[in-house]
Amino acid sequence: MTTETTTTPAAAPAAGTPLLEARDVVMRFGGLTAVGGVDLTVNTGEIIGLIGPNGAGKTTFFNCLTGLYVPTEGQVRYQGQLLPPTPHKVTQAGMARTFQNIRLFHNMTVLENVLVGRHTRTKEGIVSAILRGPGYRREEAESRAKALELLEFVGLADKRDMLARNLPYGEQRKLEIARAMASEPGLLLLDEPTAGMNPQETRATEELVFAIRDRGMAVLVIEHDMRFIFNLCDRVAVLVQGKKLVEGDAQTVQSDERVIAAYLGTPMDGAEAGTESTTSTEENQ
């Protein structure tokens, strides 16, 4: 029995067509303009970076894209449709995200965490679940197979029965990515995926993001690790004080005088730029 409706993901659009279109997005908190009229397009097959100093408005912009905040002004479209107003509906529409501060269910197993990520893709309702009808059991088996495949993909299959809280930090970040991928998004938004990782884990995450793109998902990523961003991204947008300062390929952004002055310092003079902490615990994440 089906007791709730789910949004069927739209057929995958052709490569290079607009997936996410944010136009003139403004987010004000009282007198503070955290995001001041930002445009951004992400096309299918792209990996796009969003960088900028602490407090530039990156996470707030992400929150506007993913239904956590309703922008004060502006429009966000996904595959041409206006963004639904809640995170759950945004996920159903085809965008999934991870958080700067890891948000796992710490007392659930690794596998259960990924299964939770499947809920926007399952149709069987609560009555079917209680009765454990054939539709429910079939869907449960499919979800389990999908979750296991994703754990294999991110390299956590052998830890499927561990409690999430017992995973090392870097693996918790991978698990968050697997959980977000479980909703089969067309666009994955990653908020500081390498925060707290050692250089080896960071390089592995770079490979993981390329592999995610190869599976047909576009990626929008916030990160302070410039080496990671410039190795990975097709285009990079730089936010400073809520405004987009520059957008372009790695070469363009790295050599832009304004970006160097506002954020980078000497180009590529270290792994991280313009940040005091990559593991900030601000309330809005």
Ligand SMILES: Nc1ncnc2c1ncn2[C@@H]1O[C@H](COP(=O)(O)OP(=O)(O)OP(=O)(O)O)[C@@H](O)[C@H]1O
């Ligand atoms: N819920 C909120 N209420 C009031 N002010 C907020 C809220 N969320 C964010 N801000 C403010 O908006 C500005 C942008 O913050 P935001 O966290 O989006 O920046 P960021 O670029 O993601 O920074 P970081 O790199 O440190 O994560 C900051 O001045 C912040 O204090």
